[in-house]
Amino acid sequence: MNAPTYNFAYLDEQTKRMIRRAILKAIAIPGYQVPFASREMPMPYGWGTGGVQVTAAILGPDDVLKVIDQGADDTTNAVSIRKFFQRVAGIGTTTSTGDATIIQTRHRIPEQPLHEGQVLVYQVPIPEPLRFLEPRETETRKMHALEEYGLMHVKLYEDIARNGHIATTYAYPVKVEGRYVMDPSPTPKFDNPKMHMSAALQLFGAGREKRIYALPPHTEVVSLDFEDHPFEVQRFDKPCALCGAEQVYLDEVVLDDRGGRMFVCSDTDHCETRRANGFFGEMAEGGHDAQTSPLRGGRTEGPGGGEDGTNIPPPLTPPLKGEGNLSRPVAGVGSCKTSETSSFDCVAQAEGTPPGRTSSGHPPLKGEGSR
Amino acid sequence: MPPVLVVSRLAKTFTMHLRGGIELPVIANAAFALHPGTCAVLGGPSGVGKSSILKMLYGNYAASSGRILVRHRGGEVDLVTAEPRTILDLRRETIGYVSQFLRVVPRVGALDIVAEPLVERGTDRRDAARRAGDLLARLNLPERLWSLPPATFSGGEQQRVNIARGFITDHPILLLDEPTASLDAANRAVVVEMIAEKKRAGVALLGIFHDVEVRNAVADVVIDVAGFAPDRKAA
């Protein structure tokens, strides 16, 4: 009934200018955390206020926005933010990675390689990679300034000493252009290589901590490691149960209370696109098609699955239909997280980042409630 | 042979600040020289300042005036005016000292205490330990004690550790402060023999020996310290 009283993309122009200046500085000094005057947003801290402000500052009327949370377009957080920008900016939205000009993300990088002209906006809970061992901000700033990064390796050393390998599975620290050590936000380390030399512009916004940092296109991003314990990404034993994709990041889905589970693409758009193109995994509806799938070579056997899996519960039927459909029960953030924990995990959880996509009780946007 | 150490017009006065700053002169106008291959003995009644002279020669006490010229590393050093680190170097290279009592270092075994001066001068640890063992055996210290810290040893046992530590090096000057005080006759004889060996090796020795027998056995020269007594009225 009332016309929207918001400025385009919610923030006033002065604020957007301020944020853009911070973004420009961040792009000029890749990996360096630029302080900015973070604003109150109509959502609680920890729900992406940093990313939302960055997106609001760079959004134009012709932009097409995609929002993902843990790789999915259909989770509460993603849906809310997408709706928010539809309402306050009237821009177009999409779930297709290739079609989006701006992708705001929490905890994942899309599987499909990004192309030039795209911007990936990360929501960041704790921007300071040194924070875990050095609580003083004055000291961490000095350490960045003087490139004193030995402490990062102390963290990795502890990991190996405790677990026999580097057990940090997400928020895995990287060095940018051989200079600044950066926290890639709680993305799984699986995604770290995607940041390296990416054609897209990557922007990181931390609302509560009031920091913005950036990776310009084609920036060198190297994950820290030891010579005798080199950086490795997670491997999955099985392909996606729905689309049969390999070398993608999988989520574990608990199917029942009898130990039934499946592994599916964390990137829902990737999964759906593959299935639309005729690729199917062993548990997909019409899974027999998998035998004719050009990539899968008809492989259906495998541990605990396939035709001999009589004790396997019925395949998960509903392919994801769209927004608001939260039919997939999901355990944990990623399959790795259920078996391995590191102190990074603990801290991130303690920070109050919202739980996985099954989260209920997401508070309604203030804007919505007021209208 | 030219002397290795020459003392001239040496004086020592203690100022007792805690007792109203009274001056206590103990030595005045001391003069003597030490020659290689000879053993000089400081003589005179107890309290006359024999120990003070020895301690000034080791740099442990500061002289009030005078000179103590020492041949050191081919040159000459005046101990009275030398910098602390020169004195430390002098102790490492030129002047050895056997004190009356062993200053016990916690947790260090007797053998290591004896070997330490050699190790400090760069001798291989194993060689130093072997020589330390030889000396302790010669001084009849039971081998079962060698690895133990001497804190719990008897006075005589500690004294023998102390002597071995002082004699293990080949310092050209060796100061001995009553090294035989708490030893039995057999071990006294060993020490007398060891002093004779040092003399044959060309070492200049200066000692305080209350035991007349030992003194007679080792002394080539007796320096009468009573002659250096300050004129107390003038002080």
Add this chain to the structure above:
Amino acid sequence: MNEFPLLSVRSVTKTYGARIGCADVNFDVWPGEVLAVVGESGSGKTTLLNCISTRLEPTAGTVSYRMRDGEMRDLYRLGEAERRFLLRTDWGFVHQNPADGLRMTVSAGANVGERLMAIGDRHYGRIRDTATDWLGRVEIGADRIDDQPRAFSGGMRQRLQIARNLVTAPRLVFMDEPTGGLDVSVQARLLDLLRGLVHDLGLAVIIVTHDLAVARLLSHRMMVMKDGRVVEHGLTDRLLDDPRAPYTQLLVSSILQV
């Protein structure tokens, strides 16, 4: 004898308004030499230690240090990066309270390895081997390498702090009452250990202590401070056996004999 001092302190003064922290302090420290700074609390010895270790800028005077390339540099004209690099490679600082010098929430191995990683060692196995070796040298069992110092006794923590400092083979180590909070028997063990390490590594040490027995056992030279000024300075055994300044005589005569 080494011809050049490692550290030269000239006319160092630190005042807090009209109050004197330390005044007109001059001395040199040569490689391999242990200097004890003694005095009661409030005598300015800790202020002096902080002034010469670049933790507290003096009001006046200079502190210069011979860098590894042989050049003598004024410490307060070094760039921040250079100064901090010096602090974690060529220098050590042993605090009275080990918690001030350790990372209490990381393992003993990482505490020792941190300096190695800070100077660019990126081989886990090698770092761990070095850490194990150093724990052994300070008499901490290899089986404790993955334990946090929180689980250690006071004496062990102090030994760990020492290992953490010495792993990069520093040439100069500052110690602030290193045996301060420890039981007597633990003190003796630590002193003996320090004595051995100082000798074996040829360390130059500046140690602040109010305990004359510690000074006697560890140091070659001693400096007695009172009201921010040096009242006497010389060979340790000479100062203790033949003290000449009134205050030193008082200090020495106040030692309890056992």
